[in-house]
Amino acid sequence: MTDPIPFQRDQSQADRALLGIRDMVLRGEFKTGERLPELVLVDLLGVSRTPIRAALQKLAEEGILEAAQPAGYVVRGFSEAEIADAIEVRGTLEALAARMAAERGLRRPQLEAMADCLDQLDELLAEAVPGSDYLSQYSQLNGRFHQLMVESSGSEIVVRALARAAALPFAGHNAFVSIQGRIPGSLEILKAAQRQHREILEAIEARSSARVEPLVKEHARIAHKNLQLVLKNAEAMKNLPGSLLIRRRP
Amino acid sequence: MTDPIPFQRDQSQADRALLGIRDMVLRGEFKTGERLPELVLVDLLGVSRTPIRAALQKLAEEGILEAAQPAGYVVRGFSEAEIADAIEVRGTLEALAARMAAERGLRRPQLEAMADCLDQLDELLAEAVPGSDYLSQYSQLNGRFHQLMVESSGSEIVVRALARAAALPFAGHNAFVSIQGRIPGSLEILKAAQRQHREILEAIEARSSARVEPLVKEHARIAHKNLQLVLKNAEAMKNLPGSLLIRRRP
């Protein structure tokens, strides 16, 4: 009698390649603009060229690499303006999702799941002591709320579009959470975000599509504020994963 | 002395695979939900598995295929609601692009290029005789206008997001042009679209971001109207590329 449910499939070489390359790029082990020769990656990861190639293609789709001419891939750098645009795109699509959720109306279980998520966030933020490691839990709950909100649009097309927009570095909803605690007033930022969460949920519950749209857009712009704070703070930059992909001036 | 500018690079096997598979899928040579075994494609296209695999991965990103469990790819079908959502996403992102264009303001050459494009469209529609093949020219000019509008956002991030959203079948700006002429009042639809083009350009020129956003969203919804017309018209369906991917009742 073997396990009827395969718990965790043996990680494939393709997964290893994808995770490994992404990790190396975000750690800054290749400079922006630098080529990623397949054979070098083969040596570094102990995986053959085939899964490496698949991973490179995926990471180019994801946005952290770009296809080079006439062939190959290079690490992509992001200007501050590009990051701001990526955040704006994410906010725009989240606003669309929330508007659709408000228009169609949600069932009680969905609303309760979101409310429960916000209750847990309230509790977490109330007890939060600067220095304790509440951040990973915050990330998780924050991510869950956003996920629930987007899925409540009921549209897989929108979910997909958003997943791709949020895959860009620094564009996701948790992109700047890791640097909270390194900048002054960071807990206050999280609390303000949480107040917006409440307002968003209220608007969806009230089926007020006209209200929810600007609320969600404004919520996403917190990320933009955080970006500007980080750029002024060398210490915080060190704690921002992938910060080496940010180029100050080109 | 060889040509300094390579005119048209020899089409690679990867290109052949990508174009070939996309074409077969849109022609309906595989039913929705049907698997696309790599070896079958190897036989059909005369290309080895390596470029086939790359193409399958790209087409899954593009949206017309989806990864199957536990492996492989199947043809993806689209419900009417999903197509409507894809159009809405496209319209939302185009509206964002236009708003950004209006906010930053355009240089004269950009405005002139767009105006020139609209002049040509006016001329084309004025002389358009039902039955003549003005449609391919319309597609081209319409595509160019949209391209110019989106690029005038000045944001490569937005351009990329839009390209991906518009890659879904029936979501692009020219998705329903091919069926014009098969449905009553089709020329009038194109003329109405052109009037919206003029208003959009005026709003961008006037840097009225508040006006341009709803204008562009509404413009995209023409595609939604066309979708509903097509679904009621069996004759028009035959002329819609990829129509076999639409499932009436999933």
Place this chain on the structure above:
DNA sequence: TGAATACAGTATGTATACATTTTTTCAATT
């Protein structure tokens, strides 16, 4: 008859050999 299992066939995952293209190096010539 029904269920379980073994097995063949077929699918994709992975590695790698070979082909082609691109880049680099270095020497020869002006």
Place this chain on the structure above:
DNA sequence: AATTGAAAAAATGTATACATACTGTATTCA
């Protein structure tokens, strides 16, 4: 010293062999 050219090195494109996992069928046993 600069430039050109050819040869070498290295990179990616492509094909394919082999490994592994899945699927369906037939056979065997209860």
